[in-house]
Amino acid sequence: MIKVTNMGIYLTLIAQLDKLARHNRHGSFKTRERYYDAMKRFCAFLADYFRLEKLSNISGKHIVGYVARMKERGRSAAYIKTELSAIRLFHDLIPNPRYKLPGNDNLDLERRSFGDVDRTWTEQEFEDMQQRVSKHGRDDYADMLTLIRNTGLRLHECARLDTAAAECVLRSGMLTVKGKGGKVRSLPANTIAFEVLRRRLALTSRGRKLFVPEGIKTDVVMSRLEQFVIRNRVIERGVGVNLTIHGLRHTWAAERYQELIADGRAPYEARKQVSQWLGHERDSVTNIYLASLKPKKGGGAE
Numbered sequence: 001m002i003k004v005t006n007m008g009i010y011l012t013l014i015a016q017l018d019k020l021a022r023h024n025r026h027g028s029f030k031t032r033e034r035y036y037d038a039m040k041r042f043c044a045f046l047a048d049y050f051r052l053e054k055l056s057n058i059s060g061k062h063i064v065g066y067v068a069r070m071k072e073r074g075r076s077a078a079y080i081k082t083e084l085s086a087i088r089l090f091h092d093l094i095p096n097p098r099y100k101l102p103g104n105d106n107l108d109l110e111r112r113s114f115g116d117v118d119r120t121w122t123e124q125e126f127e128d129m130q131q132r133v134s135k136h137g138r139d140d141y142a143d144m145l146t147l148i149r150n151t152g153l154r155l156h157e158c159a160r161l162d163t164a165a166a167e168c169v170l171r172s173g174m175l176t177v178k179g180k181g182g183k184v185r186s187l188p189a190n191t192i193a194f195e196v197l198r199r200r201l202a203l204t205s206r207g208r209k210l211f212v213p214e215g216i217k218t219d220v221v222m223s224r225l226e227q228f229v230i231r232n233r234v235i236e237r238g239v240g241v242n243l244t245i246h247g248l249r250h251t252w253a254a255e256r257y258q259e260l261i262a263d264g265r266a267p268y269e270a271r272k273q274v275s276q277w278l279g280h281e282r283d284s285v286t287n288i289y290l291a292s293l294k295p296k297k298g299g300g301a302e
Helices: 007-021 029-050 060-072 077-093 123-135 139-151 155-159 163-172 191-203 218-232 246-262 267-278 283-289
Strands: 174-178 184-188
Touching: 007 029, 007 077, 029 060, 029 077, 029 218, 060 077, 060 218, 123 139, 123 218, 139 155, 139 191, 139 218, 139 246, 155 218, 163 174, 163 191, 184 267, 246 267, 246 283
Parallel strands: none
Antiparallel strands: 174 184
């Protein structure tokens, strides 16, 4: 079920979508259904993040924002391309669209490969983002980004932390979370993470989530933070890769891997341990997160 905050705007967009869908003769019935559902998801995004009321006003910024959100939530390149195909199909059915939509070549949709793309944040990039957060008075955003940076949590795992989880970390020194597929894992928390959790506990009523105010849905909190990062990040890093919240997991993973190697772990054992902390099953998956450590041409060993 699609979750929407701005239901009035969403229904307005769906009414326009239904009108377009009546004229859609593209593909099989199954394809039409798949594309229609994809467009409904996009309409929900437009309603909640941009409050856009006319499909004819869809522009490049809406596409870029939607792609960033799908990437942040771990969607594959193939999935994203299918969603974009649906959007472009319906955009072509609009009688007089105001803008031309960007092609996939301009949206950083490379296939997810093993260790080819460095998505880590530099210390300067993280500090710059935190300064922007502070300028807007969003201590909650600062704490969420800091916690992800120092624990490797996924955004949704961070957003769902409650007071009980925080108290458990302060007692045991280990952070236990339920990740994708309901898998439960435990990972170490450092001093910085402890400080964030103590601070949030002092600000949160017992039994409540640390970062979700009463009356606000968790997905809304996540989406607002995603949009904040999109609006405030450096657009280009010189390699065509934009900063994402998920990139903080890459930063954390690379640092943990280096620490394990420094402690005498073999590369395979280090990758396996980091993979488990990240919530994956295979050490090979960790290579995706270790692109920043990939030897340069003519470089040395692992």
